[in-house]
Amino acid sequence: xxxxxxxxxxxxxxxxxxxxxxxxxxxxxxxxxxxxxxxxxxxxxxxxxxxxxxxxxxxxxxxxxxxxxxxxxxxxxxxxxxxxxxxxxxxxxxxxxxxxxxxxxxxxxxxxxxxxxxxxxxxxxxxxxxxxxxxxxxxxxxxxxxxxxxxxxxxxxxxxxxxxxxxxxxxxxxxxxxxxxxxxxxxxxxxxxxxxxxxxxxxxxxxxxxxxxxxxxxxxxxxxxxxxxxxxxxxxxx
Amino acid sequence: xxxxxxxxxxxxxxxxxxxxxxxxxxxxxxxxxxxxxxxxxxxxxxxxxxxxxxxxxxxxxxxxxxxxxxxxxxxxxxxxxxxxxxxxxxxxxxxxxxxxxxxxxxxxxxxxxxxxxxxxxxxxxxxxxxxxxxxxxxxxxxxxxxxxxxxxxxxxxxxxxxxxxxxxxxxxxxxxxxxxxxxxxxxxxxxxxxxxxxxxxxxxxxxxxxxxxxxxxxxxxxxxxxxxxxxxxxxxxxxxxxxxxxxxxxxxxxxxxxxxxxxxxxxxxxxxxxxxxxxxxxxxxxxxxxxxxxxxxxxxxxxxxxxxxxxxxxxxxxxxxxxxxxxxxxxxxxxxxxxxxxxxxxxxxxxxxxxxxxx
Numbered sequence: 001x002x003x004x005x006x007x008x009x010x011x012x013x014x015x016x017x018x019x020x021x022x023x024x025x026x027x028x029x030x031x032x033x034x035x036x037x038x039x040x041x042x043x044x045x046x047x048x049x050x051x052x053x054x055x056x057x058x059x060x061x062x063x064x065x066x067x068x069x070x071x072x073x074x075x076x077x078x079x080x081x082x083x084x085x086x087x088x089x090x091x092x093x094x095x096x097x098x099x100x101x102x103x104x105x106x107x108x109x110x111x112x113x114x115x116x117x118x119x120x121x122x123x124x125x126x127x128x129x130x131x132x133x134x135x136x137x138x139x140x141x142x143x144x145x146x147x148x149x150x151x152x153x154x155x156x157x158x159x160x161x162x163x164x165x166x167x168x169x170x171x172x173x174x175x176x177x178x179x180x181x182x183x184x185x186x187x188x189x190x191x192x193x194x195x196x197x198x199x200x201x202x203x204x205x206x207x208x209x210x211x212x213x214x215x216x217x218x219x220x221x222x223x224x225x226x227x228x229x230x231x232x233x234x235x236x237x238x
Numbered sequence: 239x240x241x242x243x244x245x246x247x248x249x250x251x252x253x254x255x256x257x258x259x260x261x262x263x264x265x266x267x268x269x270x271x272x273x274x275x276x277x278x279x280x281x282x283x284x285x286x287x288x289x290x291x292x293x294x295x296x297x298x299x300x301x302x303x304x305x306x307x308x309x310x311x312x313x314x315x316x317x318x319x320x321x322x323x324x325x326x327x328x329x330x331x332x333x334x335x336x337x338x339x340x341x342x343x344x345x346x347x348x349x350x351x352x353x354x355x356x357x358x359x360x361x362x363x364x365x366x367x368x369x370x371x372x373x374x375x376x377x378x379x380x381x382x383x384x385x386x387x388x389x390x391x392x393x394x395x396x397x398x399x400x401x402x403x404x405x406x407x408x409x410x411x412x413x414x415x416x417x418x419x420x421x422x423x424x425x426x427x428x429x430x431x432x433x434x435x436x437x438x439x440x441x442x443x444x445x446x447x448x449x450x451x452x453x454x455x456x457x458x459x460x461x462x463x464x465x466x467x468x469x470x471x472x473x474x475x476x477x478x479x480x481x482x483x484x485x486x487x488x489x490x491x492x493x494x495x496x497x498x499x500x501x502x503x504x505x506x507x508x509x510x511x512x513x514x515x516x517x518x519x520x521x522x523x524x525x526x527x528x529x530x531x532x533x534x535x536x537x538x539x540x541x542x543x544x545x546x547x548x549x550x551x552x553x554x555x556x557x558x559x560x561x562x563x564x565x566x567x568x569x570x571x572x573x574x575x576x577x578x579x580x581x582x583x584x585x586x587x588x589x590x591x592x593x594x595x596x597x
Binding site: 018026 | 439441443444447514515516517518519520522523551552553554556581582583585586588589592593595596
C-alpha cells in the first residue's frame with residue numbers, strides 16, 4: 001500500500017483532488033461499473049480518500065451511493081454480489097465514522113474488526129487480505145469479529161455527549177435528530193453525516209426533548225424542572 | 239437609481255485615487271453580476287459625469303460611437319469651440335484648460351470587455367497620457383494581460399478587484415442591504431416577498447442570510463431571483479431552479495462563446511471536463527484528458543476567462559467554473575442532454591486518464 005500512497009503523493013495537488021474526487025463518479029457516469037466496484041473495494045483508494053484533507057470519511061461514504069443498490073438489484077446487468085460488497089464496506093465505514101474522524105490510523109483495525117467473517121463475499125476477503133498487508137505503522141489487527149458488523153440494527157454512532165443520553169427526538173423530515181443528555185447539553189445532529197449541527201448548553205442535566213411538527217421548534221426539560229423552548233435558526237439549505 | 243445601495247467602498251477608493259493623483263485611470267474589475275455597471279451608473283447619476291456604457295447586444299461598443307458620444311457631451315458641458323472633429327486627446331486638453339483649481343473631469347466608461355475593436359492600440363483609443371485633473375472611471379471583467387489593451391505608462395493607474403478577499407465581507411453586507419431593500423422599500427415586490435416569507439414561517443433574517451449565501455455576492459442573481467420569488471416561482475428555499483432572467487443571461491454567455499455556431503466540439507469538451515471534474519484543475523490536466531495541445535487548451539480557457547475562476551492553489555494555476563449558477567446552467571444545457579454520448583465520453587476519458595496516470 002505504501003507504493004500506491006507514494007505514487008499518489010508524487011502527483012500534482014490538482015491531480016490528487018481530481019483523482020480522489022472524480023474517479024468514482026466518472027467511472028459510474030461512463031458505465032465502467034467493474035472498475036467502479038474495484039475502486040471502492042480497494043483499500044489503497046479507501047485509505048487515500050480518508051487521509052486527504054479535502055475529503056475524509058463522509059465524502060468516501062457518499063461514493064458508495066453513486067449506484068442505488070436496491071434500485072439496481074432488478075437490473076439483469078447489475079452485479080448484485082459486488083453491489084452487496086460495496087454496501088457492506090459502506091456500512092462498516094459508517095459504523096466507524098466517529099472513530100475515524102478522530103483517528104484515521106484506526107481504519108485498518110476498524111474495517112478488519114467489522115468485516116472479518118468467512119461468509120463474506122470474495123471482494124471483502126480480498127480487501128481483508130489487503131488490509132493485513134498494512135505495514136506503514138504499528139496497528140492492532142482484530143483476530144475475531146469483535147466489533148459490530150454492518151447489516152445489523154446499528155447504523156452509525158453519534159459521538160459528542162460526555163454523559164448519558166436521556167432523550168431523543170427525530171425531526172419530521174427525518175433528516176435531523178435531537179438528543180438530551182446528562183452532560184447538560186442538547187444537540188441537534190445531521191443524520192446523514194453524523195455531524196453536530198448545533199449545541200445548547202443548559203445549567204442542569206437535560207432529561208427529555210421533543211420537536212414540533214415545524215421541525216425547528218424544540219422543547220426540552222431539565223432536572224431542575226425548567227422547560228427550555230428553543231428554535232433551530234440559521235440553517236443553510238444544501 | 240432608486241434600487242441602488244451599498245458599494246460605498248468603491249466610491250471611497252476612487253475618491254482617494256483622485257485626491258492622490260493629478261490624473262489617471264481607475265478600473266473596477268469584477269465578475270459578471272457583481273454590480274460594475276450599477277456602480278458606474280450610480281457614479282454618473284450622483285456626479286452628472288460624462289459617460290459611455292458599452293453594450294454589445296445593442297451594438298453600442300465601438301470606438302467611433304464612443305468618441306462621438308463623449309465629444310457631444312463635452313462640447314455641450316464645457317462650450318468647446320471648433321471641436322466637432324477633435325479626437326479624444328484634444329478634447330480632454332481643451333477641457334483641462336477650462337477646469338479651475340478645484341474642478342475635475344471624470345469620464346465614466348462601463349464594460350471595456352464588451353468593446354469591439356479591430357484596430358490595435360488602447361481600447362476605445364483611450365489616450366496614453368491624460369492632462370491634469372482628468373480621470374477615467376472604467377469597469378471591466380477579469381482579463382488576461384494580452385487583452386488588457388490599456389497602456390498609459392505616464393499616467394497613474396489603479397485597479398479595484400471586487401472579488402478580492404478583502405472586499406468579500408463588504409460585498410456581503412451590500413448584498414444583504416440589497417435584499418433588505420427588496421423586502422422593505424421596493425413597491426413592486428416587497429408585499430409579495432413578505433407574504434411568501436410569512437406563508438412559510440421563515441424568519442426574515444434567515445431569509446436574508448440564506449439568499450445572500452445563495453447569491454454568492456452576485457447582484458445579478460438577486461435581480462432575477464427576488465422578483466421570481468415574489469411572482470411565486472419558487473416554492474422552497476433551495477432556490478434550485480434558476481430564474482429565467484439569469485438563464486437568459488447565461489444564454490448570452492453561451493452564444494458569445496460561439497458554442498451554438500459551427501461544431502465547437504473541442505470547446506464543449508473542455509467545458510464538460512471542467513463541469514464533470516468539479517474540483518479546480520490545471521490546464522495540463524485538461525489538455526491530457528482532452529488529448530489536445532496545452533497551448534490550444536490555454537487559448538480556449540483565455541477566451542472564457544470571464545466565465546471561469548482562476549486560482550493559485552498550492553503553487554498551481556487551477557481553473558474551475560466561476561459561479562455555481564453558471565455551472566447549473568451548463569449542466570442543464572440542452573446540448574448536454576442531446577449529446578449524452580459526448581457527456582459519457584468525457585467521463586470515460588477522465589476515468590482513463592486518472593487510472594493511466596496512477597498505473
